[in-house]
Amino acid sequence: xxxxVLAKSNLKYFNFYTGDVVMNYMIEAQxxxxxxxxxxxxxxxxITIKKGEVFGFLGPNGAGKTTxxxxxxxxxxxxSGRVIIDGTDVDSVQKGIIGICPQELVLWENLTCRENLDLxxxxxxxxxxxxxxxxxxxxxxxxxADKANTLVSKLSGGMxxxxxxxxxxxxxxxxxxxxxxxxxxxxxxxxxxxxYIRSMRDEEGKTVILTTHLMEEADKLxxxxxxxxxxxxxxxxxxxxxxREIGEGDVVDMKLTDPxxxxxxxxxxxxxxxxxxxVEVDGRIKLRALNAVGKLQKAMAMVEELGIRVEDLSVHQNxxxxxxxxxxxxxxxA
Amino acid sequence: xxxxxxxxxxxxxxxRDRRGLFFIILFPIFFMLIFGFAFGGMGEANTPHNLVVVNxxxxxxxxxxxxxxxxxxxxxNVLKDSTYENSDIKLFNITTTSESSAExxxxxxxxxxxxxxxxxxxxxxxxxxxSTVQSGTSTLTGVSADNATSSVIIRGDTGxxxxxxxxxxxxxxxGQYQExxxxxxxxxxxxxxxxxxxxxxxxxxxxxxxxxxxTQFDFLAPGMMVFAILFLSTTVAAVLTREVESGTLERLxxxxxxxxxxxxxxxxxxxxxxxxxVVILLGVAILLGLHxxxxxxxxxxxxxxxxxxxxxxIALGMIIASFAKSSTQAANxxxxxxxxxxxxxxxxxxxxxxxxxxxxxxxxxxxxxxxxTHTLNALRSILIFGESWNSVSFQVxxxxxxxxxxxxxxxxxxxxxxxxxxx
Numbered sequence: 217x218x219x220x221v222l223a224k225s226n227l228k229y230f231n232f233y234t235g236d237v238v239m240n241y242m243i244e245a246q247x248x249x250x251x252x253x254x255x256x257x258x259x260x261x262x263i264t265i266k267k268g269e270v271f272g273f274l275g276p277n278g279a280g281k282t283t284x285x286x287x288x289x290x291x292x293x294x295x296s297g298r299v300i301i302d303g304t305d306v307d308s309v310q311k312g313i314i315g316i317c318p319q320e321l322v323l324w325e326n327l328t329c330r331e332n333l334d335l336x337x338x339x340x341x342x343x344x345x346x347x348x349x350x351x352x353x354x355x356x357x358x359x360x361a362d363k364a365n366t367l368v369s370k371l372s373g374g375m376x377x378x379x380x381x382x383x384x385x386x387x388x389x390x391x392x393x394x395x396x397x398x399x400x401x402x403x404x405x406x407x408x409x410x411x412y413i414r415s416m417r418d419e420e421g422k423t424v425i426l427t428t429h430l431m432e433e434a435d436k437l438x439x440x441x442x443x444x445x446x447x448x449x450x451x452x453x454x455x456x457x458x459x460r461e462i463g464e465g466d467v468v469d470m471k472l473t474d475p476x477x478x479x480x481x482x483x484x485x486x487x488x489x490x491x492x493x494x495v496e497v498d499g500r501i502k503l504r505a506l507n508a509v510g511k512l513q514k515a516m517a518m519v520e521e522l523g524i525r526v527e528d529l530s531v532h533q534n535x536x537x538x539x540x541x542x543x544x545x546x547x548x549x550a
Numbered sequence: 551x552x553x554x555x556x557x558x559x560x561x562x563x564x565x566r567d568r569r570g571l572f573f574i575i576l577f578p579i580f581f582m583l584i585f586g587f588a589f590g591g592m593g594e595a596n597t598p599h600n601l602v603v604v605n606x607x608x609x610x611x612x613x614x615x616x617x618x619x620x621x622x623x624x625x626x627n628v629l630k631d632s633t634y635e636n637s638d639i640k641l642f643n644i645t646t647t648s649e650s651s652a653e654x655x656x657x658x659x660x661x662x663x664x665x666x667x668x669x670x671x672x673x674x675x676x677x678x679x680x681s682t683v684q685s686g687t688s689t690l691t692g693v694s695a696d697n698a699t700s701s702v703i704i705r706g707d708t709g710x711x712x713x714x715x716x717x718x719x720x721x722x723x724x725g726q727y728q729e730x731x732x733x734x735x736x737x738x739x740x741x742x743x744x745x746x747x748x749x750x751x752x753x754x755x756x757x758x759x760x761x762x763x764x765t766q767f768d769f770l771a772p773g774m775m776v777f778a779i780l781f782l783s784t785t786v787a788a789v790l791t792r793e794v795e796s797g798t799l800e801r802l803x804x805x806x807x808x809x810x811x812x813x814x815x816x817x818x819x820x821x822x823x824x825x826x827x828v829v830i831l832l833g834v835a836i837l838l839g840l841h842x843x844x845x846x847x848x849x850x851x852x853x854x855x856x857x858x859x860x861x862x863x864i865a866l867g868m869i870i871a872s873f874a875k876s877s878t879q880a881a882n883x884x885x886x887x888x889x890x891x892x893x894x895x896x897x898x899x900x901x902x903x904x905x906x907x908x909x910x911x912x913x914x915x916x917x918x919x920x921x922x923t924h925t926l927n928a929l930r931s932i933l934i935f936g937e938s939w940n941s942v943s944f945q946v947x948x949x950x951x952x953x954x955x956x957x958x959x960x961x962x963x964x965x966x967x968x969x970x971x972x973x
Binding site: 289290291292293311312314316318320322323324326327331334335336338339340341367383387 | 552556562563566567796797798800802803804805807971973
């Protein structure tokens with residue numbers, strides 16, 4: 217029995233028996249940078265992902281999420297920085313530790329579902345008998361059993377998405393990377409996917425990295441979320457902490473009949489007492505304030521004073537999206 | 551063994567991609583049909599040549615008898631009736647027309663040659679006969695020989711093989727015609743019927759054994775096979791690039807699959823396709839009248855040679871796929887490379903000799919640097935001349951050697967550009 221856990225700090229354990237520092241995180245990105253000519257796709261990213269957590273990468277399209285992930289799993293060489301997976305440099309990490317479900321559908325269209333899975337299983341050197349069991353279990357879990365012998369080209373979009381995921385986990389990897397897995401999914405397939413992601417963490421203890429631009433998905437599934445934009449990490453915390461961070465306030469969401477007058481109104485609203493922020497997002501005005509409902513009367517008075525008409529108005533509690541708006545000053549470029 | 555799974559996967563994909571399969575199999579067959587139709591009769595020994603005759607001959611009157619003669623018409627009829635030796639197949643299909651329409655026929659290659667008989671042709675013949683008669687007998691003095699000369703013109707496109715052949719035959723026939731007329735007159739004077747003058751030099755044209763009935767198509771058919779095999783590189787390049795484009799290669803890259811598994815696995819089904827192409831195209835060519843001299847053993851040998859050529863094409867496909875940015879681009883680059891290469895290896899016609907040295911007693915030409923040149927040479931020897939392994943071993947050996955070199959280059963480039971982490 218090794219003597220461990222004598223010094224615990226900052227996710228590291230010092231093993232006095234071997235003298236090694238033992239990590240309890242799965243992936244560590246150190247100052248990761250990727251530039252294409254003048255474009256800085258990822259800019260000095262420092263992230264640690266713990267074992268057994270669902271880690272969400274939240275950011276608009278083109279924020280650098282996929283590039284970051286590709287570097288973190290060794291598919292793309294960083295311009296500078298390094299990635300350590302389970303204590304080993306990504307270049308020398310044993311193959312099969314990571315499973316990737318890419319953003320695009322990456323399937324062999326002229327093979328059946330079973331043939332796709334069986335091929336990838338063989339590529340990971342899973343013995344035939346175990347492979348057969350796993351293929352069947354995945355087909356069952358992802359509701360593809362009755363399409364097992366159907367050519368991929370004949371499947372619906374949702375079915376293809378589920379098979380895309382199954383291919384990423386056929387070899388039971390330690391780390392599962394899901395790049396925008398809900399993209400283009402119908403609500404039913406999305407529910408299947410989300411419950412499968414939870415079961416991977418809760419029942420199989422897998423580390424799941426999830427990129428998404430869907431707030432709800434990031435909020436519901438992630439243990440921790442990294443908000444990233446223009447290749448930079450803006451914030452990294454639990455969804456609860458992120459929401460708490462920007463206060464207890466509510467948000468008044470307003471749409472004017474004439475959006476060209478948004479700025480005039482924003483300039484007036486910002487001077488209201490206790491207003492935390494007023495921004496324009498996708499042609500709508502978002503006013504965040506403590507006791508927003510109480511501010512509503514004054515706000516409407518200003519609207520009338522300016523002779524502006526309101527087309528749509530709602531008040532809701534802070535969401536992750538509001539966190540994002542607070543951090544970036546803009547909405548998600550979905 | 552992972553490469554077998556890749557081979558099975560590729561094989562299933564090839565078979566199930568109906569459109570791709572259609573292209574791989576039918577495209578060369580289509581070419582073979584066209585070439586068979588176009589060149590099937592060309593060069594065959596007993597085929598009539600198309601000749602247009604423009605006869606300006608005004609005719610003449612024979613001295614002594616006062617008989618009206620037209621040797622221009624006579625020559626035309628002689629040409630019409632001439633047949634191949636020991637055969638009743640005519641030498642010429644003759645059309646008589648005006649000079650301007652003859653010119654059109656010639657330009658469009660609807661005829662092989664044009665024969666223009668001048669207006670004083672009969673006069674010249676009469677003069678020839680008169681001079682023969684005067685020199686043959688001393689009693690017929692007082693008749694002056696009208697020493698008229700006329701020029702028979704053989705006109706044609708000198709760059710056209712059909713003209714070359716027809717011209718050769720015509721020159722011979724015109725000589726014989728003149729000689730025949732002279733001999734006939736001499737025999738009449740001497741009162742002896744039709745004795746031929748003694749010949750001191752005789753010329754015989756002999757064909758290489760088995761090639762008596764050969765046509766241009768027999769030369770082209772193996773070329774078509776190699777063209778089809780070479781064209782495989784286009785499909786292989788497109789398929790490999792599609793695997794990159796669709797991301798499936800990336801999926802495989804992060805698995806435990808090695809470059810060897812992917813490339814060797816891919817090699818197996820595509821080599822089988824190359825072998826199948828040889829068999830299918832040989833079948834089509836035979837249906838189109840290929841004079842092949844092989845046996846079942848020849849087909850077996852031809853398939854092996856075809857498979858080696860196929861491997862070279864796959865290697866070329868890998869090289870193209872190493873640089874192509876999309877499958878469409880791969881197909882375009884492939885076509886851009888394979889079509890000129892087909893010409894370079896002599897698939898469509900023989901190229902001028904460009905000898906760069908000697909190797910094992912064989913002249914080594916610049917085209918011999920391409921493995922498919924040897925594939926083609928070997929296939930021609932095996933299928934057309936029924937040669938055995940011994941006589942093609944050098945060609946096959948060279949083809950293997952060059953294929954190995956090309957394959958190493960292909961594996962190196964594809965592994966380096968596609969099977970490693972992106973930069």
